[in-house]
Amino acid sequence: MSTPTATREKSTTPTTTPKPRKALGHVSFVGAGPGDARLLTVRAAELLEQADVVIVEQPEQAALVTTDAEVVHGFAEDGSALTHAALGRLVVRHAKTGAHVVRLVSGDPFTYATAPEEAAACSKAGIGFEIIPGVSSVSAVPAYAGVPLTTKSNREYRVVSVGEASIAWADYAGADTLVLLSAVARIGEVAEGLVGAGRAPSTPVAMTRVGTTTEQATVVSTLESIAEDARAAGMASPAITVVGPVVEMRETLSWFETKPLYGWRVLVPRTKEQSAGLAARLRSYGAISEEVPTISVEPPRNPQQMDKAVRGLVEGRYEWVAFTSVNAVKAVREKFEEYGLDARAFSGLKIAAVGEKTAEAIATWGIRADLVPGGEQSARGLLEDWPPYDELLDPINRVFLPRADIATETLVAGLIELGWEVDDVTAYRTVRAAPPPAPVREAIKSGKFDAVLFTSSSTVRNLVGIAGKPHTSTVIACIGPATAQTAEDHGLRVDVLAEEPSVEVLADALAEFGAARRLGFLEAGEPVLKPSQKRPSSRRKA
Template sequence: MTRGKTTEQSQPRGWVSFVGSGPGDPGLLTVRAVELLKRADVVVTELPDHAELVRVVRGATEGGPELVDGGFGEDGQPLTHAARAKVVVKQAKRGLRVVRLMSGDPFLYASGPEEAQACVKAGLAFEIVPGVSSVNAVPAYAGIPLTTKDNREVAVVTCGDKVDWTQYSDARTLVLLSAVGQIGEVSKALVAAGRSPETPVAMTRVGTTTEQATVTSTLAGIAADARAARMAPPAVTVVGDVVGMRDALSWFETKPLFGWRVLVPRTKEQAASLSERLRGYGAVPDEVPTISVEPPRNPQQMDKAVRGLVEGSYEWIAFTSVNAVKAVREKFEEYGLDARAFSGLKIAAVGDKTAQAIADWGLRADLVPSGEQSAAGLLEDWPEYDELLDPINRVFLPRADIATENLVAGLIDLGWECDDVTAYRTVRAAPPPPETREAIKTGKFDAVVFTSSSTVRNLVGIAGKPHPSTVIAVIGPATAKTAEEHGLRVDVLSPTPDIEVLVDALADFGAARRIAMVEAGQPVTKPSDRKPSSRRRAKAE
């Protein structure tokens, strides 16, 4: 009997975490929510967007949790609270770590209490991780405070229920849920209860996301204005004088690139910092790789150079890209070497990003251009060879197969001998999916950010030219020249060849464009919203 008891007790026990996902913005997840999603074996979702949310949180890690749809059944119909509870209990009984991902907060206008009770009946342990509720998050993203020093009372009303509107005749702020379809009736009922027809009203759909849209009106006009704006669920409606503060406090929808779909012709790995900065300005980056980095066809030259580095044959190694750092590091790992092999060797980096890649390896760049971060800038600061001070006159230059010869020629002019070694090859990537190519050609993208001449050539080669309505932003004069040679008109030129500065320049362009529309009394639109028939891309004359 003892043996039988032990077997029973050793059965794996599941654990359920009811996690609030907030109203839509992944940045509103709590630290605990992110931690649990990263460790989960199973995630029971509630909304179609939850699968992407899990991917964003976990990054590009392979495997990932099993995703189970907790929102709809196999027949495509929404699951009842009881049916959802059965799904959660079934998964937890497998002895796995289950995250039940719920929109908003699990215990606020959600089925969390019913599902947690089902866990209690099944003898399953659980925890509740609160989430940011749309009740306060959506108005905040619309620039509408729910309380002020003069008005401290707020009432939240679900309009799907039978509501006695006479109890809301006073001046307190109302937050209405599920009001889109019946806002006309609700408005009439509030006016009949004693509210002024001129009471300000704001309706915000898909709040906290880059698709957010807000209509401001009055109780007398909101029904017609919401219809004209084609407002649809999910939406949160605020009634009260606090709506008037939106003109001054709107911060999200007024971001310079709000809702712009921006094409980034780089891999997700390469575009991480660029895309993050675009998101900060309200844009939606879409990474499309145009090049693929591959090892050199003949690795012998690289092998010989690395052996020479270890044996002390070089005075300098010059890295002209992050990919060059990666290629040398991979070769070191192949040979079982580490950063100690660089002892006594001077290291040059073409710019701050490359210097950071070197630092991530545990090394420090001895030379980074003080001015322009380019091969020309590197040459400006590179010392001449001095046979009295420099025991060795050789430079190891691991580069791409398509790199220019300017750096090599400049080093030779300074008295150095240069081993110009192909460390990696850049080849054109496969074409993007048909829907992406169609979006590029038909102007569905609001802007495209080119970070090199090769990204221009390769994007046009694999996907065609961007539509005339698309704003073209480039990192420097050489890239601008290549864009113009391909029939593209450059709208934004970065003042310095830096990715972050380039994004800032695009944001400045977007901000100026927005201000011009507001001052002209025009509705603020995105480049993809406009009819571009009058715009033409032309080669610079």
Template sequence: MTTKKAVKRPGWVSFVGSGPGDPDLLTVRAVDLIRSADVVVTEIPGHEALVRSLLTDDAGIDLVDGSFGEDGTPLTTAARAKVVVREAKAGRRVVRLVAGDPFVNASGPEEAQAVVKAGIGFEVVPGVSSATAVPAYAGIPVTSKDHREFGVVSAVDPKVDWKANAHHDTLVVLNAGDRLDVVSRELIDAGRAPETPVAVTHAGTTTGQETLVSTLAEVVRDAKAARIASPVVTVVGEVVDLRSTLSWFETKPLFGWRVLVPRTKEQAGSLSARLRGFGAVPEEVPTISVEPPRNPQQMDKAIRGLVEGRYEWIAFTSVNAVKAVREKFEDYGLDARAFSGLKIAAVGDKTAEAIAAWGLVADLVPSGEQSARGLLEDWPPYDDVLDPINRVFLPRADIATENLVAGLVDLGWEVDDVTAYRTVRAAPPAAPVREAIKTGKFDAVVFTSSSTVRNLVGIAGKPHTSTIIAVIGPATAKTAEEHGLRVDVLAPNPSVEELVDALADFGSARRAELLEAGLPVTRPSEKRATTRRKATS
């Protein structure tokens, strides 16, 4: 009897453009390929963080640094191509992550040829090119109705024909950086007017973006004075003048603000995403850790009572409470059908969404304030004719207040107040973060509950007086003031979306005040205020 020899699965290479820097500019196809890859060969330092941000579990994906070899020396295009071919020959799905677009001023074509020569299949996933994206983020269109054509060159290409490129209405110069003097001199010598507008953008499409506007004759001096560092994208042409009216990214209300979010990454998802939408750089610092109750028997008894029909209502006062009950259901092999005949209350929209994700619909969500008080305002009194059972199951945190229980009792209900989870203070953040909090390196901090105030101050100290304090509601504001913090921003309604929107409104008003006074637009961390601003809503 003979055994068949295993056939080695051929590898595959995907040349994927990572875009100019903003991770939100990745294509859907790029994200899918990165998540399904066996190995990702990176190109620039920011690629590792980009890949890890896309993975929920990166245990099965290897990251290979394609910028440096094992001896620490920079890899040439040919050497990097050998790395890609080696990984693919091992039968692996390789993503070669290329800055910008793989086939626009990149080494993609040369590496792809090496892959073809090795008999390996490949594909190209275009990325947003920095040649067009960075000017767009700087508020500069590369064409307009009066300037209809543009060219793209690389300043480090020794074969650039500056005389031939000088005639373009708009010229986008990549990799100018330390060669701005060469660019300006060559274009002026080729006949371009010394007063031609020039824009130099550093770290384009990221929240570190800076744009300098000058002229061909003055750009070298101005860039040196402003300390504009590489990487930069340079635009030469009359279209630069449109930036004064079309700048949209660097004028976002929270652009470049470093905002402290005292929540875990899981909790801070929508809040951080909304902050990024306004141009901020959110930094999550966990202040609490959610743990099981010390006495799980109480929760076990309540779940059995729920299944046996002991309750008329179950009231969820947080997403964590929904999660705790759901985990208990899974332990018992139960599903949402056990809620049949049970009325469900949710303290707010987010909690109702967590319930809906379980396949359930909340019967009661506050019509006004989304809080325990708002829930009580809408809660019906017990009616011994209409309500067959007079008991409410209330799974919640160990530190929850007693107001809801007392209010339900006043309405005639009996309440099983059950500790479903404990919130304990998290470990202190790293020393650099604690130092940044105390010395005003954060521009703002957003508090979403009283416990986040108490715990942040407890593990890291009070934020500096220059830091803008934004809170989700009156109770959180009171706690902040009790800890010596003066509240600048109060959300009109207790939701994280309205909290971020209120902070953005504050940022817009602050920016307008600075511009009206003829002052440069600075972040709060760049100017140490001696007194805190008055609260706004």
């Protein structure tokens, strides 16, 4: 008897193809520096540009994100810090979506920070990570306070994290420089411990709060007096405290807090875009600039004039195009885009710019201005260099002049006198901007701003119109004689006048004023006060 052969039938049960696993993301632990955003490393800036998600641990760090990356707050609603474990879970959760996560860590990620624990969580989850070192507050804050941690005669320093720790101060009785972290609340106890351990009561101490920012403040004292002096100065966390003879060098090496405009709050009646260069210049002198737009740029009420001029430009109607402002360049460019035109439409035309800023705006279009005033950068300066019309050399005698609705007639009259015909076209309107928020208006009127920079007569008129007159203690700085005259007409006393009509020169002039003012305080043996801290009896014209 033969044994029957078993047959295998195909299963009719459908098989399921497993879904591919989503690739895990990557985490960059980036040192965000001790406070000043400009202390980011080049690599840190590159990674911020590439990030999909940025996790911050301080609210102010969100300002470092200039892309459309998602910003995630790595702190509780009340601003308190999350635990190491909670931060680790937060980082891992976002990385598991496949995102490139940049975790901004104050100071240096591996120095008194939570990054080691968070990176360990990434490793456990199989997520790749990298560490981008940052500038630690341990060294940066004393440097900004003018206190070196080591010198030729003192080569050692020790870092002590105080907080709530129980510390045997006898271990720190030697001559080494001490850098104390989280010591503000216990500074009296710390000082007593160090004196009890054998340090002299006269040992110098420097305590610096919110270091590397323009709000930085330093108290210099001794071990026997630091608790009382810190309390009197209102010192609060975050602060770095340095103990040792190196503190005595601050008198010679203080470079940051002695800047001519250090801590000044300067009002700039312009938009952030318009005042970027000016803000950087003011910041280099230690000032904090705040922008309040006083003018709003709007299209002309009747666009037909611009439409006709642009058609004429394309058809070869003009010999010259004269740009008298960055806004005029922007208005023509927008009109070109509306018609589907580009810079090639300027082929064969000569381009004039009233100044370097306007020439730079033209250059972003891929065009170089043929004429920029060599002297005064104004309509008057442009006329001084403008060639007269010559019927033998100039095939066309017409100039296209796109400008604001409130522009003066100086340039038009001058060009006509030189033999040119001018199509004076309203390219945009300038209208008074909406009033700033109530706290800003109150600050302007109550003297909380140390200075106001007026860059045109219209900024004077409009600021007074939307926010009221600056307080009598506020320093008034004007870009030129015409602006100064308008300020005086509005009852303001002008303290600073730029030698040239340039916002950079205006900032320099204000810095010179601040330096002279500071020197006057020092020579009189008085504490250096900001204008907002000192109230003269009268500063406005009668």
